[in-house]
Amino acid sequence: MRPDLDEGRRQRARARVAAADAGLRTLAALHDRGQLPDDLILRLRTVAEERKRRSEDSLRALKRADAGRPPTASLTEAFSRVRRTMIEAERDELQLWRDTGHLSDASLRLLEDELDHEEGALPPPQLPPS
Numbered sequence: 001m002r003p004d005l006d007e008g009r010r011q012r013a014r015a016r017v018a019a020a021d022a023g024l025r026t027l028a029a030l031h032d033r034g035q036l037p038d039d040l041i042l043r044l045r046t047v048a049e050e051r052k053r054r055s056e057d058s059l060r061a062l063k064r065a066d067a068g069r070p071p072t073a074s075l076t077e078a079f080s081r082v083r084r085t086m087i088e089a090e091r092d093e094l095q096l097w098r099d100t101g102h103l104s105d106a107s108l109r110l111l112e113d114e115l116d117h118e119e120g121a122l123p124p125p126q127l128p129p130s
Contacts, residue, residue, distance in 0.1 A: 006062055015060040020052035054079065058123075059097050080122045 054076040097103035
């Protein structure tokens with residue numbers, strides 16, 4: 001990968017880590033004030049910590065490449081690849097439900113929009129070197 005592209009990826013990963021940390025600090029403050037139920041705090045903390053872990057994983061993969069070690073698929077890339085495969089299977093299942101009369105067209109569109117949103121939030125697939 002070109003150095004300027006790697007620097008952009010590094011910058012975005014560092015910014016994601018900082019943003020996740022800010023969110024976690026805010027969540028802790030809300031928890032300390034007793035403003036949210038514990039189960040909600042746990043779910044939100046889990047989401048933010050996972051986002052932070054994926055960004056830290058991307059940074060480790062970039063450092064590995066900077067050190068001249070052969071690139072390996074990061075956990076984030078593997079996560080994205082597998083999640084995209086899962087989303088495809090979920091879409092197929094929803095189509096089957098619609099085709100067999102268990103799901104209306106309107107409900108199918110809403111559920112597909114949810115999957116589109118989730119898929120759109122995944123990092124773009126990494127292209128193989130040319």
